[in-house]
Amino acid sequence: MERIPILRMGRLLLVTIQVDMHDRLAMTLQDDLTERIVRDRARGVLIDISALDVVDSFIGRMISNTASMARVLDARTVVVGMQPAVAITLVELGLTLDGVRTALNVERGVKLLESEIE
Amino acid sequence: MVDEQPLLTQPLQTDEDVVRLRKLVRDHLVRLGFSLVEQTKMVTAASELARNTLRYGGGGEARVDELHTGSKRGLRMVFADQGPGIADLNLALTDGYTTGGGLGLGLSGAKRLADEFDIDTAPGAGTRVSIIKWKLF
Numbered sequence: 001m002e003r004i005p006i007l008r009m010g011r012l013l014l015v016t017i018q019v020d021m022h023d024r025l026a027m028t029l030q031d032d033l034t035e036r037i038v039r040d041r042a043r044g045v046l047i048d049i050s051a052l053d054v055v056d057s058f059i060g061r062m063i064s065n066t067a068s069m070a071r072v073l074d075a076r077t078v079v080v081g082m083q084p085a086v087a088i089t090l091v092e093l094g095l096t097l098d099g100v101r102t103a104l105n106v107e108r109g110v111k112l113l114e115s116e117i118e
Numbered sequence: 119m120v121d122e123q124p125l126l127t128q129p130l131q132t133d134e135d136v137v138r139l140r141k142l143v144r145d146h147l148v149r150l151g152f153s154l155v156e157q158t159k160m161v162t163a164a165s166e167l168a169r170n171t172l173r174y175g176g177g178g179e180a181r182v183d184e185l186h187t188g189s190k191r192g193l194r195m196v197f198a199d200q201g202p203g204i205a206d207l208n209l210a211l212t213d214g215y216t217t218g219g220g221l222g223l224g225l226s227g228a229k230r231l232a233d234e235f236d237i238d239t240a241p242g243a244g245t246r247v248s249i250i251k252w253k254l255f
Contacts, residue, residue, distance in 0.1 A: 020140070022133035023169065053158065054140060056165040057223040085158035093162060093227035094213055 004029045006036050012113055013040065013075075014106075016048040026062040033066055037073045044113035045070050048106055050081025060095040067100045076116050077101065080109035121186040122194075130197070131177045136168040139180050143195065146182065150191060152253055160193065160251045163228040167197045167247050170224050174217070175199025175245055185250065192233075192252040200244040207239065 002025060007014040013036055015029065033045060047063065049055065055063075067077035078101045082090075090097070103109035125146055128139045143164045147157040164180070171178040178199030185192040204210045211229065216222035225247075229235040232249035239245040 020137045022137050024133050053144075054161050054165060056162050056169070057221045057227060058165075058169060061221050083158075085155045088155055089158045089162045089231065092159065092230050093166075094223045094230070095221070095227075 001028070003032065006032060008036075008040050008042070009110075011041075011043040011117060012110065013037065013042045013045045014048070015046070016051070018051045020054075021052065021059050023058050026059050030062050030066050030069070034069045034073065037070055037075045043075050043117040045075055045077045046106065046109045046113060047077065047079045048081050048109075049079060049086075050083065050105075052086065053083060055082070055086050055090055057093060057095055060090060060093075060097060064097055064100055071099070076113055078103050078109040078112050080104065080106055119187065123184040123186070125182045125184055128180045128182075129177075130168050130171045130179055130199075133172075136165060136172065139168050140165055143182060143193070146184070147193060147251075150184065150193060150253060152193075152251065156251060156253070159231040160195075160249075163231040163249055164195055166224040166228045167195070167249070170245075170247070171197045171199045171201075175201030178244075185252075190252045190254045192250050194248060194250045196246065196248045198244065198246045203241045203243045203245055204237075204239040205241045207237065 004017055070077045080103045103112050126142055129135055140161050144161050147160055168180055181196045183194045185194055209215050211226050213226045214222040233252050234250040236248040
């Protein structure tokens with residue numbers, strides 16, 4: 001089955017989405033991430049969406065839900081690399097990604113997470 | 119007077135079909151000279167409506183046409199299913215209303231992202247949604 005790889009870097013989990021997301025893939029990633037947070041005792045999750053040229057309401061919801069679940073499991077989530085056209089479209093679509101932290105790129109995202117984890 | 123040219127018909131039966139449709143629509147939007155933001159809005163609207171066809175309509179198809187008038191060209195997408203139809207259209211077009219556990223932004227969001235939006239549905243008679251994005255010459 002098709003899966004998006006999750007890399008561990010110290011206390012952080014890194015996900016770079018480089019394939020065209022469909023709904024089943026998004027749900028699998030959400031499940032995999034929550035499981036890995038617990039198994040790896042991760043304190044932060046960084047999701048790089050710079051390669052995504054479409055984020056629709058389903059993928060947006062997956063990102064929001066993942067951030068909420070991570071929070072309950074004592075991990076912070078940062079989404080990085082959103083393309084400007086995607087950001088404009090998300091707002092017009094009515095999706096606000098409540099509770100999701102964002103950063104411009106991976107470097108800033110990692111810094112943000114590191115600063116939040118004591 | 120609108121001149122129509124059919125571009126493609128994509129069956130919508132699986133998640134992969136939705137991905138395929140997004141790619142095909144994107145290619146045509148690029149060819150027609152739409153800006154990156156316009157492309158993104160229309161591809162996102164296609165994704166929302168294709169998901170509705172799949173989840174709520176039990177599958178169906180998307181038809182894409184190129185439109186020409188004297189001063190502008192456009193891309194029209196029509197999503198059709200033979201599903202249960204929508205009983206209360208006003209409610210279905212309300213932000214946040216959903217029967218499927220989603221965010222309830224698919225229909226209302228797609229309407230905002232397109233220039234023209236048209237829906238034809240009745241209980242038991244399936245659903246047909248049409249959206250158009252125009253580009254001035």
